[in-house]
Amino acid sequence: MEAQKDPVSDVFRHEVKYLISEREAYMLAQYFRRIMSTDRHAGSDGQYWIRSLYFDTPGNRDYYDKVNGYTDRRKLRLRIYDTAADTVMLEHKRKRGAFVHKESMPLGRQNAARLINGDWAFLPFIPHGAANKFYACFRLELLRPILMIDYERQAFELPFENIRITIDRGLRASMDTSRLFDKSAPCLRVPNERGCILEVKYRRVIPDFLRSILSEIGLQGTSISKYIICRQTLHI
Numbered sequence: 552m553e554a555q556k557d558p559v560s561d562v563f564r565h566e567v568k569y570l571i572s573e574r575e576a577y578m579l580a581q582y583f584r585r586i587m588s589t590d591r592h593a594g595s596d597g598q599y600w601i602r603s604l605y606f607d608t609p610g611n612r613d614y615y616d617k618v619n620g621y622t623d624r625r626k627l628r629l630r631i632y633d634t635a636a637d638t639v640m641l642e643h644k645r646k647r648g649a650f651v652h653k654e655s656m657p658l659g660r661q662n663a664a665r666l667i668n669g670d671w672a673f674l675p676f677i678p679h680g681a682a683n684k685f686y687a688c689f690r691l692e693l694l695r696p697i698l699m700i701d702y703e704r705q706a707f708e709l710p711f712e713n714i715r716i717t718i719d720r721g722l723r724a725s726m727d728t729s730r731l732f733d734k735s736a737p738c739l740r741v742p743n744e745r746g747c748i749l750e751v752k753y754r755r756v757i758p759d760f761l762r763s764i765l766s767e768i769g770l771q772g773t774s775i776s777k778y779i780i781c782r783q784t785l786h787i
């Protein structure tokens with residue numbers, strides 16, 4: 552049994568996504584650097600690597616809920632930022648209307664591997680407030696791993712309204728979910744009609760200065776989903 556004593560990580564917020572070009576991404580990043588803090592995990596190039604491993608039901612309920620445009624939908628995934636890390640984040644992300652709620656729980660590498668292999672019996676024995684919720688999802692819905700997604704991210708933050716802005720690029724996907732901790736796992740580059748994905752995350756309102764810069768560029772919000780794009784690219 553893993554001794555996880557971290558508190559439940561709960562986040563409630565709005566999320567708006569935009570497809571942007573590399574040129575727009577560069578311009579926005581220069582602007583955001585002047586008025587916001589950069590993510591502390593970023594490297595010398597201002598970016599950091601992310602890998603997410605997604606689960607779905609045997610009937611692909613989560614996939615079809617998104618494709619069909621249901622306003623109440625969810626995603627379950629494992630997320631890492633370093634293949635050598637001892638801890639993996641198990642995340643449940645639910646969208647209800649305009650709000651997104653994300654709940655996270657840390658797992659050790661061994662238990663993450665057990666989950667990928669279809670063994671979730673250990674979950675209720677982890678001393679964490681979200682453990683039973685995750686156990687119920689996996690046990691009742693027979694969740695199984697579907698695909699891995701890699702990409703690079705730039706992130707900027709403001710304490711006001713819990714604002715976080717991210718720019719994601721280099722989207723890649725793999726059906727080999729057994730290689731979560733293998734940085735060299737073969738992945739297929741996923742085409743993006745603009746190049747980058749911009750996400751604006753906030754608690755209640757976007758400040759006027761941010762709304763103004765997004766309006767100047769003429770960006771239109773989109774319901775794009777990395778999970779959906781990658782599944783459709785890989786035909787799974």
